[in-house]
Amino acid sequence: MIYSVTKKYCSLKTCRIRISIFLLFNGFVLSLSASPKHAADTNYPSYHGLVMAGYQGWFHKPEKGMMYPDEKNVRIDMWPDVSEYPETYPTGLKHADGSTARFFCSSDESTVDLHFRWMKEYGIDGVFMQRFFNAARKDNTKGNAVISHAFKAASKYNRAIGIMYDLSGLKAHGEDCSSLIEDWKFLVDSLKVTNQDGAHTYIFHNGKPLVTIWGVGFPDRPYDIRDIGLKRFIDFLCNDPEYGGCSIMLGVPTYWRELGADCVHDPYLHEIIREADLIMPWMVQRFTPLLHNDMDRYRDVILRDMSWCKENGIEYVPCVTPGFSWHNLSRYAFPDDVKPSGSIPHQGGRFYWQQISTAINCGARMLYIAMFDEVNEGTAIFKCTDNPPVGKNIQFVGMDNMPSDHYLWLTGEASLILKGKKSLTFTLPKRPH
Numbered sequence: 001m002i003y004s005v006t007k008k009y010c011s012l013k014t015c016r017i018r019i020s021i022f023l024l025f026n027g028f029v030l031s032l033s034a035s036p037k038h039a040a041d042t043n044y045p046s047y048h049g050l051v052m053a054g055y056q057g058w059f060h061k062p063e064k065g066m067m068y069p070d071e072k073n074v075r076i077d078m079w080p081d082v083s084e085y086p087e088t089y090p091t092g093l094k095h096a097d098g099s100t101a102r103f104f105c106s107s108d109e110s111t112v113d114l115h116f117r118w119m120k121e122y123g124i125d126g127v128f129m130q131r132f133f134n135a136a137r138k139d140n141t142k143g144n145a146v147i148s149h150a151f152k153a154a155s156k157y158n159r160a161i162g163i164m165y166d167l168s169g170l171k172a173h174g175e176d177c178s179s180l181i182e183d184w185k186f187l188v189d190s191l192k193v194t195n196q197d198g199a200h201t202y203i204f205h206n207g208k209p210l211v212t213i214w215g216v217g218f219p220d221r222p223y224d225i226r227d228i229g230l231k232r233f234i235d236f237l238c239n240d241p242e243y244g245g246c247s248i249m250l251g252v253p254t255y256w257r258e259l260g261a262d263c264v265h266d267p268y269l270h271e272i273i274r275e276a277d278l279i280m281p282w283m284v285q286r287f288t289p290l291l292h293n294d295m296d297r298y299r300d301v302i303l304r305d306m307s308w309c310k311e312n313g314i315e316y317v318p319c320v321t322p323g324f325s326w327h328n329l330s331r332y333a334f335p336d337d338v339k340p341s342g343s344i345p346h347q348g349g350r351f352y353w354q355q356i357s358t359a360i361n362c363g364a365r366m367l368y369i370a371m372f373d374e375v376n377e378g379t380a381i382f383k384c385t386d387n388p389p390v391g392k393n394i395q396f397v398g399m400d401n402m403p404s405d406h407y408l409w410l411t412g413e414a415s416l417i418l419k420g421k422k423s424l425t426f427t428l429p430k431r432p433h
Contacts, residue, residue: 035245038194044126044160044203047210047249047278047317051415052160052203053369053381055115055127057106057146061089067103068093071391075332077325077341078375078397079388081404086110093389101389106373107142109149115373115382116153122405123412126160126203127372128212134169136183148191155198162203163193164251167215172222176229181236184211188243205247205315206277211237214251214282217269218262226268234275249278249317254286254301257308262286274312280368281305283319284379288344289351295358302362318359321370322352322407325378325397341395342378348400349410350428356414357426367418369411381407403431 044050061067068074069092080103082088087110088102095101104111119126129150135143147163154161165180187193194202194209203210213233216225237246250273253263263269273279287298302318309316324344331338345351359367371379378397383404388396399406413429416422 035240035242037188037242038209038245039196039200039202042200042202042204042209043158044201045207047203047205047315047366049365049419050125050160050203051367051369051411051418052125052162053127053372053411054130054164054374055150055372056130056374056376057112057143057150058130059104059106059373060142061105061107067091067105068101071389071394074391074394075329076375077328077378077395078380078384080104080375080380081383081385084383085114091389093391093394095387096390107145107149109145109152112146112149113153113156116150116157116159118382118405118408119159120157122408123415124159124369124408125415126154126162126201128162128164128203128368130166130214131163131183131187132166132169133175133180136165136180138179138182144191147187147193151191151193151196152198154201155196158199158201160201160203161193162210162212163187164212164214166251167213167221167223167228170215170221170223170228172224175223176227177233178229180233184237185243205249208245208247210247210249210277212249212251212280214280216250216272217252217256217264217266218282219264225264225266225272230272231275234272247277248275249280250276251280251282254281254283256281257305273314276314278315278317279309280317280319282370283355284321284370284377285324285344287355289347289354290345295354298355299358299362302359302364306363315366316364317366317368318355318362318364319368319370320352320355320359321379322346322349322381323378323397326376327395329376331393342397346378346397346400348402348428349406352407352410353428354426356410357424360414360417360424361426365418367414381411383408 067089082102082104085104087108088104091101091103093101129147134140151161215221234248236244237248238244255261255263256269259265287294306316323346325342327339327341369381373382374380384399385404386398409431417424
């Protein structure tokens with residue numbers, strides 16, 4: 001009876017508080033996170049102090065043929081250093097010396113294990129596994145192997161791991177977040193994501209498993225955030241007695257606070273945001289080292305965002321990225337507007353470190369790195385090479401003569417600073433020989 005009354009007059013977040021008080025006074029456990037489906041503990045009880053990256057895991061070898069049989073099939077702008085992968089596969093591309101360029105497969109357990117071993121070696125706390133709306137459909141099992149391998153490796157190497165639902169692929173009409181409710185049940189029941197075998201490393205926040213929903217408020221999406229059941233999905237994740245008891249992080253546009261520029265002009269977005277525990281604005285492509293003092297603008301956006309979040313009881317996660325490039329993709333996606341290679345240059349890590357140091361200096365307690373393995377847009381921090389394939393029309397962003405593990409090492413340095421183990425420096429750290 002109390003729940004039915006409060007639900008009408010308060011937000012979901014307020015409801016959860018009132019429900020907890022009601023349960024306490026009736027002799028029940030206060031915490032709503034004590035779902036029987038989730039582990040009672042984790043090695044990562046909070047996002048605070050962590051540097052987490054996004055993990056795509058979407059590079060799958062075709063059942064027939066080869067990956068990248070010719071340069072017309074290339075949609076990536078960085079080439080991975082594959083020298084350490086136990087399993088690699090030939091492509092139709094050639095390096096400058098005439099040797100065959102090879103690529104890895106994300107579905108191979110050895111690939112995922114290597115990536116998580118790198119995270120441990122370089123001190124990167126962990127990753128959010130991207131779970132795209134298409135992959136969440138019942139008849140699509142392509143990404144399940146990657147998630148299973150990732151949770152196994154996360155336990156093996158004691159790395160934090162979480163699920164990030166990406167709404168990309170959700171249609172304009174006839175689809176909403178209901179299917180994600182069923183997918184979360186599948187992930188919890190069948191893949192045991194919140195109660196993995198071995199060490200429990202699912203990332204919690206505020207004592208509860210953290211689930212991220214990315215793609216909320218972007219105007220270039222076909223769906224309307226008012227019509228896709230977002231509140232119903234959030235309510236399920238927070239309050240369901242078996243599968244709920246979760247904290248929520250939302251991935252929103254850079255200018256979510258002003259409801260302008262890259263964001264929908266709909267105040268309903270703020271209503272949704274107030275139901276969350278954390279927000280992570282997407283900063284990729286929004287800032288560049290080519291503009292004088294653009295880090296001042298980055299700083300001001302973060303500080304004003306943090307102020308809004310503090311007033312509304314929400315925590316803030318800055319997004320940082322090494323750079324950006326999608327020349328090879330744009331040749332087919334935008335044939336009349338082909339993008340230059342390295343349009344937001346990496347500058348040997350200087351741009352990356354400018355964002356990291358600025359965000360931490362603003363008071364950030366946690367970071368989101370975009371991305372661990374996305375060579376498609378030239379944002380990957382895993383090992384890449386200065387010796388990519390060559391071709392008539394393809395161009396790749398290299399490492400600027402830095403070691404292939406340069407961004408892994410820089411990310412580890414950021415983690416040490418965030419944990420108070422090293423002092424913050426605004427100049428690019430120099431690696432000891």
